[in-house]
Amino acid sequence: MKFVPKKKPIYGESKDSLEAYLAEIKQPKFRAKQILDWLYKKRAFSWDEMTNLPQALREKLSEEFEITPSKRIFDKASADNTEKLLLELGDGSLIETVVIRAPQTGVGQENSRKTICISTQVGCAYGCKFCASGLAGWKRDLSTGEIVSQLIQVCHLEDSTTQRAKEEIASFDNIVVMGMGEPMANYKNLLPALRILNADWGLNFGARRITVSTSGLVPRIIELANEPEQFRLAISLHGATNEVRNQIMPVNKHYPLEELIPAIKKYTEAKSRMVTLEFILIEEINDTLDQSEKLIDIALDLGAHVNLIPYNKVEGLEWKRPSITRQDVFYNALKKAGVSVTIRREKGHDIAAACGQLKLKTEKAQAEAEGAAV
Ligand code: SF4
Known part of the structure; x- marks a missing residue:
């Protein structure tokens, strides 16, 4: 549409x-x-x-x-300083932008501050099995202006809540293109948006502080590798063999590991930067010894960083989050093998921070309210 x-x-x-x-x-x-x-x-x-x-x-x-392609419906803060903005677009579609303000501290954990997570599509066609955004399917791509305006909304929020004078650049540290939608499936609008964020006349935000996360669209990974900017790349891997990845990521049937891994290698070589492999740990599905061994091989071969994310329960989906002990066993196996690894004890549980959840809840509540009104 x-x-x-x-x-x-x-x-x-x-x-x-x-x-x-x-x-x-x-x-x-x-x-x-x-x-x-x-x-x-x-x-x-x-x-x-x-x-x-x-x-x-x-x-x-x-x-x-x-001048206002999106309207802030509300923002919702979590107890752990994760904040979600629900934005309404010109056609009434809802998208989410997440602000992660607090530092994450602890052994082996990420230590990033003020990361803004932006969306690139309304819904998503890729249907990753752990993800709420894929549940309702794809509705449409965001325009370049709608992608950029999410950052502007965050800037406006910051301007209104801090004493900082305007004429300052935005105070966040990282932008991750990891919200609703598969960014690479909207490449034609994504790339100009990233260039606007990066430009000195735009948000003047360093390309190396912008991470594009993809479920693994091989041709677009290669295309981005050939662009001059040094954007960072994160891959939602979530399975270290085709058999396991197929269960979690339907996209793997189109772009299996034997195609994905060389594309990541090409990206790493082109940018001379470590790529991050995101790996959601799901009990008994991919947190096994066999998966940790295969993941070690892949990460060492690529010289990639691995970010482990214990599964976050999504309403309507089965699967369990592994116990802390199982998480630690997996993490320690990678660490011991010399893999650069962190574990992100997911932030924002109480505001449904996994992508798409706040939007789903809001739409459900709106549908119920409309139903009740009939
Ligand atoms: S994880 Fe990303 S690509 Fe997969 S369904 Fe969710 S939004 Fe789409």
Whole structure:
């Protein structure tokens, strides 16, 4: 399904495309820089705030471009400082953006602060068995502007909750493209969005602090490897043999490990950076000795980092989270073999932080409310 908004989202424009538009309407080139400064540095909410632009130009821009492609329905904070923003798009679709504010500390655990997790599609067609986003299927791709606007929403939230003066860059440390949707399936809108986040006229956010996570779309991994930017790559591996991965990730039937692993190798070589292998530990499914041995071989061969994530219960899905003892046995086996490994004791349980869960709950509540109203 393709959603065609009445106006183009301004956050989908690059400096070049904005300059071309301004040339068309006989405006000087420097206006593009002024507009972009208002959007990304001063984080204006409306065209009226752009006081150094002539009134006629502001009116023209407001007719042509949408400055608020997403609306914040609510944000929900968790006790452990994970926060979820539920955003409504122009067609009423809901997407999620997650802010992980607190440091994660402890032996072998990640130590990242203020990570923003963004979505790239409404729903998802890939149907990974542990994931709530795949349950309702794919609805549509997000536009470039809708992807970028999630970060702007977070900036606005931060601006309103801190004393920081505007004209500062966003204060988060990492962006992970790991929310709802398979980013690589929306590559044509994803890449321009990442470039806007990265550009000095945009959010000026370093490519090495942006991670794209994929279920393993081999042709797109190779395409991204050939791009000049140094974006980081994370692979949702979750199974160290085709037999086990097929049970968890239907995409493995299209791109099995014998195709996926060489593509990851190509990415690692092209960027000279370690790729991360995400591995959700599911009791008796992939937390066995055999899987740990195969995973060790893969990780050492690729020189990859492994991030273990104990399974987070999803409503409507079976499977269990392994006990702490089983988690530790798996983790220690990798560690002992010399694999770079962390274990992420999932944050945000109390606000349904696994991708797609808050959206599902909200839609269910909306459907129930509508049903009750009939
Ligand atoms: S894990 Fe990612 S690719 Fe898999 S179903 Fe969920 S959103 Fe889609």
